[in-house]
Amino acid sequence: MSINRREFMILSAAVAAGCAANQPVHLQPTSFDAGPASDYNGDGVYTQFRDQGFFIIRRNGKLTALSSICTHRGCKVTELPDTSYHCKCHGSNYDPSGKVTHGPAIHDLPELPTSIDANGRLIIGATAA
Numbered sequence: 205m206s207i208n209r210r211e212f213m214i215l216s217a218a219v220a221a222g223c224a225a226n227q228p229v230h231l232q233p234t235s236f237d238a239g240p241a242s243d244y245n246g247d248g249v250y251t252q253f254r255d256q257g258f259f260i261i262r263r264n265g266k267l268t269a270l271s272s273i274c275t276h277r278g279c280k281v282t283e284l285p286d287t288s289y290h291c292k293c294h295g296s297n298y299d300p301s302g303k304v305t306h307g308p309a310i311h312d313l314p315e316l317p318t319s320i321d322a323n324g325r326l327i328i329g330a331t332a333a
């Protein structure tokens with residue numbers, strides 16, 4: 205099932221709300237088309253989908269997607285020059301892999317599943333259990 209950006213943002217907000225309340229979030233698998241995978245040829249963090257709820261990361265040629273939604277109360281985190289992440293709402297920090305390094309957040313930023321479809325487009329999955 206594919207969804208548009210607005211629907212993805214709503215789902216991301218629902219995940220964040222569940223995390224903030226320390227409640228499990230149950231969503232059906234969905235996906236978001238992030239465009240041609242060839243747009244992400246260089247290693248680094250791609251921030252253009254931060255407001256939609258995720259960063260695209262390419263490290264050593266491998267593409268991943270990391271949630272940009274702070275697991276404390278759902279603010280959007282910001283990438284720092286050293287590729288770690290900071291939440292300005294209450295000061296949580298995460299390392300480049302999304303692991304909490306400073307609270308109040310206690311949960312790591314979740315990695316979202318990624319795949320490349322038959323047309324070479326990067327698909328970001330949004331699932332939560």
Ligand code: FES
Nearest residue numbers: 274276277291294
């Ligand atoms: S919402 Fe990010 S530290 Fe509170």
